[in-house]
Amino acid sequence: QKFVYDFTEGNRDLKDLLGGKGANLAEMTNLGLPVPPGFTITTEACKVYLESGSEPVELRDEVTAHLDALERQMGKKLGQADDPLLVSVRSGAKFSMPGMMDTVLNIGLSDESVTGLARQADNDRFAWDSYRRLIQMFGKTVLGVDGELFEEALDEAKAAKKVASDTDLDAADLKKVVKHFKKIVKAQTGRDFPQDPREQMDLAIEAVFNSWNTDRAKLYRRQERIPGDLGTAVNVCSMVFGNLGPDSGTGVAFTRDPASGHQGVYGDYLQNAQGEDVVAGIRNTVPLADLESIDKKSYDQLMHIMETLETHYKDLCDIEFTIERGQLWMLQTRVGKRTAGAAFRIATQLVDQGLIDEAEALQRVTGAQLAQLMFPKFDENAKVEQIGRGIAASPGAAVGKAVFDSYTAVKWSRSGEKVILIRRETNPDDLDGMIAAEGILTSRGGKTSHAAVVARGMGKTCVCGAEELEVDTKRRRMTTADGQVVEEGDVVSIDGSTGKVYLGEVPVVPSPVVEYFEGRMHAGADDADELVAAVHRIMAYADRVRRLRVRANADNAEDASRARRFGAQGIGLCRTEHMFLGERRQYVERLILADTDAEREESLKALLPLQKQDFIELFEAMDGLPVTVRLLDPPLHEFLPDITELSVRVALAESRKEPHENDLRLLQAVHRLHEQNPMLGLRGVRLGLVIPGLFTMQVRAIAEAAAHRIDAKGDPRAEIMIPLVGTVQELEIVREEAEQVIAEVRAQTGVELKLALGTMIELPRAAVTAGQIAEAAEFFSFGTNDLTQTVWGFSRDDVEASFFTAYLEKGIFGVSPFETIDKDGVGALVRSAVQAGRATRPDIKLGVCGEHGGDPESVHFFHEVGLDYVSCSPFRIPVARLEAGRAAS
Numbered sequence: 001q002k003f004v005y006d007f008t009e010g011n012r013d014l015k016d017l018l019g020g021k022g023a024n025l026a027e028m029t030n031l032g033l034p035v036p037p038g039f040t041i042t043t044e045a046c047k048v049y050l051e052s053g054s055e056p057v058e059l060r061d062e063v064t065a066h067l068d069a070l071e072r073q074m075g076k077k078l079g080q081a082d083d084p085l086l087v088s089v090r091s092g093a094k095f096s097m098p099g100m101m102d103t104v105l106n107i108g109l110s111d112e113s114v115t116g117l118a119r120q121a122d123n124d125r126f127a128w129d130s131y132r133r134l135i136q137m138f139g140k141t142v143l144g145v146d147g148e149l150f151e152e153a154l155d156e157a158k159a160a161k162k163v164a165s166d167t168d169l170d171a172a173d174l175k176k177v178v179k180h181f182k183k184i185v186k187a188q189t190g191r192d193f194p195q196d197p198r199e200q201m202d203l204a205i206e207a208v209f210n211s212w213n214t215d216r217a218k219l220y221r222r223q224e225r226i227p228g229d230l231g232t233a234v235n236v237c238s239m240v241f242g243n244l245g246p247d248s249g250t251g252v253a254f255t256r257d258p259a260s261g262h263q264g265v266y267g268d269y270l271q272n273a274q275g276e277d278v279v280a281g282i283r284n285t286v287p288l289a290d291l292e293s294i295d296k297k298s299y300d301q302l303m304h305i306m307e308t309l310e311t312h313y314k315d316l317c318d319i320e321f322t323i324e325r326g327q328l329w330m331l332q333t334r335v336g337k338r339t340a341g342a343a344f345r346i347a348t349q350l351v352d353q354g355l356i357d358e359a360e361a362l363q364r365v366t367g368a369q370l371a372q373l374m375f376p377k378f379d380e381n382a383k384v385e386q387i388g389r390g391i392a393a394s395p396g397a398a399v400g401k402a403v404f405d406s407y408t409a410v411k412w413s414r415s416g417e418k419v420i421l422i423r424r425e426t427n428p429d430d431l432d433g434m435i436a437a438e439g440i441l442t443s444r445g446g447k448t449s450h451a452a453v454v455a456r457g458m459g460k461t462c463v464c465g466a467e468e469l470e471v472d473t474k475r476r477r478m479t480t481a482d483g484q485v486v487e488e489g490d491v492v493s494i495d496g497s498t499g500k501v502y503l504g505e506v507p508v509v510p511s512p513v514v515e516y517f518e519g520r521m522h523a524g525a526d527d528a529d530e531l532v533a534a535v536h537r538i539m540a541y542a543d544r545v546r547r548l549r550v551r552a553n554a555d556n557a558e559d560a561s562r563a564r565r566f567g568a569q570g571i572g573l574c575r576t577e578h579m580f581l582g583e584r585r586q587y588v589e590r591l592i593l594a595d596t597d598a599e600r601e602e603s604l605k606a607l608l609p610l611q612k613q614d615f616i617e618l619f620e621a622m623d624g625l626p627v628t629v630r631l632l633d634p635p636l637h638e639f640l641p642d643i644t645e646l647s648v649r650v651a652l653a654e655s656r657k658e659p660h661e662n663d664l665r666l667l668q669a670v671h672r673l674h675e676q677n678p679m680l681g682l683r684g685v686r687l688g689l690v691i692p693g694l695f696t697m698q699v700r701a702i703a704e705a706a707a708h709r710i711d712a713k714g715d716p717r718a719e720i721m722i723p724l725v726g727t728v729q730e731l732e733i734v735r736e737e738a739e740q741v742i743a744e745v746r747a748q749t750g751v752e753l754k755l756a757l758g759t760m761i762e763l764p765r766a767a768v769t770a771g772q773i774a775e776a777a778e779f780f781s782f783g784t785n786d787l788t789q790t791v792w793g794f795s796r797d798d799v800e801a802s803f804f805t806a807y808l809e810k811g812i813f814g815v816s817p818f819e820t821i822d823k824d825g826v827g828a829l830v831r832s833a834v835q836a837g838r839a840t841r842p843d844i845k846l847g848v849c850g851e852h853g854g855d856p857e858s859v860h861f862f863h864e865v866g867l868d869y870v871s872c873s874p875f876r877i878p879v880a881r882l883e884a885g886r887a888a889s
């Protein structure tokens with residue numbers, strides 16, 4: 001096994017072995033681009049080190065051999081006193097990972113070689129500047145010294161000289177800084193800064209290995225679901241110097257604009273500087289375009305290289321480069337991050353340039369990016385007053401009056417006000433307020449804080465951790481960094497996509513992508529529609545290749561029509577309980593509490609025409625497409641009066657000696673029906689089986705509505721779905737009754753009706769006995785919300801706000817199992833139920849309803865297990881279409 005690869009030996013496909021940085025350095029080297037020579041220690045070596053606690057025995061010799069070769073090539077030895085070879089030691093895992101050790105530059109400098117470097121470069125200042133950087137970076141990342149100490153020492157030196165920038169420190173100043181730095185190292189670590197160059201290099205390599213397992217790195221991996229055993233590679237790269245004077249410098253660049261996708265010159269350049277100065281923002285950079293006038297030759301060469309890289313990688317690349325006395329060097333490249341809009345634009349631009357095909361274009365965008373483009377945005381042209389900035393925790397643009405507690409949030413929103421709930425941080429007690437608010441703003445906490453997790457779950461705009469805002473909940477106000485006070489009731493605007501917080505109302509513009517899906521904007525060619533045109537094309541590719549059909553969860557004609565505009569191919573879930581709210585609730589209440597058949601009949605008779613009308617409208621909106629109607633599935637308590645309220649009313653009446661027979665009777669019934677765990681109680685098919693006539697009334701309404709539509713020359717395709725079935729016997733009973741009703745309607749109307757009957761698979765027992773259940777079901781729809789609750793044994797309504805935050809922080813989940821399907825647990829049940837169902841009934845139709853149907857990762861899973869369709873809320877349909885296309889291509 002080989003543990004070290006020269007840059008000339010690797011290539012970009014070896015990211016597992018060489019890490020992203022190493023693989024791309026090798027790729028550039030082989031493209032003939034000017035990369036400073038060097039070598040990469042593999043992730044395998046790191047794995048051995050992490051497992052056994054020491055480096056593989058062969059590693060030392062291999063490193064020596066590669067170092068020898070490097071020294072021969074460069075004509076000087078590492079740390080050589082009169083003319084030192086210097087190297088950087090750079091970490092680089094397969095996935096780029098903040099939280100790991102960064103890079104140590106200038107390894108090989110010592111008290112001796114610093115003077116050699118000065119003489120060679122004919123530049124004292126440069127040599128001492130490089131040396132102080134080495135001690136600083138090495139001290140911090142390898143020896144674990146608090147970086148602040150070095151910063152303070154440097155600030156002291158600047159203050160002593162009354163200058164602002166470290167470029168104003170001369171060689172003599174820097175010599176003093178070095179002395180001071182070495183003292184810090186000694187004091188903090190009890191040892192001298194190592195003078196032996198090879199020891200410096202070896203210690204740095206070991207430090208990179210160890211950085212794989214820091215707490216921060218582990219946490220990051222758990223959250224991002226990066227396996228913990230990949231290990232990191234280490235790159236040893238000969239140094240080139242951007243800090244040799246004005247003819248030197250360093251910069252970063254993109255091959256095209258990562259915000260718009262447009263081709264052009266994008267990047268920053270800093271003269272007389274080394275690596276990290278650009279990112280650290282120590283001095284002001286100049287736009288990359290200015291390099292043309294600073295150093296035309298290097299600029300032209302850079303432009304040429306960027307074109308080479310784009311053509312080669314067939315994608316936007318970002319790069320790091322350094323110019324040493326007019327000579328350009330490439331230090332890093334990778335396929336660059338980009339905004340959601342740019343991802344769509346770039347994908348289609350690359351198709352037009354002939355660099356990629358349509359299937360590849362689909363892989364270049366994601367459903368998450370599309371979802372981002374569908375949120376409304378603040379008007380970019382509006383005048384704004386920004387008062388703070390936090391973490392963009394949950395996207396969207398929200399405007400409302402500032403309130404500082406949940407109670408006020410609820411109260412004000414009830415009276416029709418829009419409010420923004422502002423808290424230092426939120427906790428489960430704030431839930432009501434969060435629901436009532438347009439958006440949530442906190443001054444503490446990160447992306448996994450309570451506020452962030454809950455807001456994302458609710459699809460509510462949230463900015464969290466806006467630390468410069470001082471929130472004072474007692475006095476109901478917050479103070480900005482410059483002392484401005486925002487009182488309760490003042491209007492604020494928060495942008496959950498950028499984290500920016502504004503005072504006053506910023507106008508909101510609808511997303512052009514939604515306007516397009518709604519049919520209010522067409523994929524024209526003028527500049528504003530460039531994004532829409534790109535989305536239009538990519539959606540067309542996706543629709544062409546996808547196998548999964550996409551349906552909507554919709555309960556009324558309005559939602560159904562919108563879903564259809566968004567591309568829905570039917571309704572996968574119509575929840576009939578939504579049709580029993582409002583005025584109709586009294587009928588249901590009476591139905592449940594009925595003592596006599598006559599009472600029951602009466603309520604059912606009142607409900608039938610209402611239900612029928614609902615279905616007629618729905619079938620009309622979805623004419624020609626399947627509509628799956630789920631029979632009533634409420635937790636009972638939602639239809640009964642609140643037990644506490646009712647008790648109080650009865651007690652009051654009693655004490656006042658007022659008549660209260662009705663309430664008393666109601667109270668007794670409520671007591672009788674009261675359940676400790678309503679979600680596991682009398683609901684779904686159980687309700688249909690114990691309340692005579694309920695399901696048959698619904699089936700009759702569906703059948704009559706279908707007959708009505710056929711009479712009107714429509715094409716209704718109703719599917720009747722029985723919820724919460726656990727065993728085939730339940731289904732058989734309901735089925736028999738339903739078939740009888742359908743036959744009656746057929747006879748009465750003389751219309752030939754075809755209605756499919758099927759069930760939800762949402763209980764573990766149903767999944768396990770799916771083979772039996774398929775005997776009585778023409779279709780399955782996996783109810784993955786309930787299935788997740790019952791498989792995990794936790795209630796969705798309670799856990800998200802209580803222990804999920806802790807679970808996410810501990811990395812037990814990377815993401816809530818209610819958001820993305822738990823493939824190993826819930827998913828395994830779905831997979832086996834699919835097989836069992838098909839074994840019994842080969843033409844069984846299989847789908848999924850529930851929030852997972854619109855979640856990108858879950859959609860891929862459903863494609864893979866072979867479902868026929870997914871169903872999701874209307875707004876998520878485009879995302880599901882796109883992801884279904886990506887899964888199939």
Ligand code: ADP
Pocket residue numbers: 036087088090091102103105237238239240241274275276320321322331332
């Ligand atoms: P990161 O992954 O944080 O970008 P890098 O390993 O790329 O870390 O290095 C940090 C900075 O140091 C970058 O600006 C890089 O260009 C610069 N750098 C790294 N190696 C060298 C080198 N051999 N010569 C000059 N600059 C270097």
Ligand code: MG
Pocket residue numbers: 320332
């Ligand atoms: Mg870098």
Ligand code: MG
Pocket residue numbers: 633723724762783786
């Ligand atoms: Mg359910």
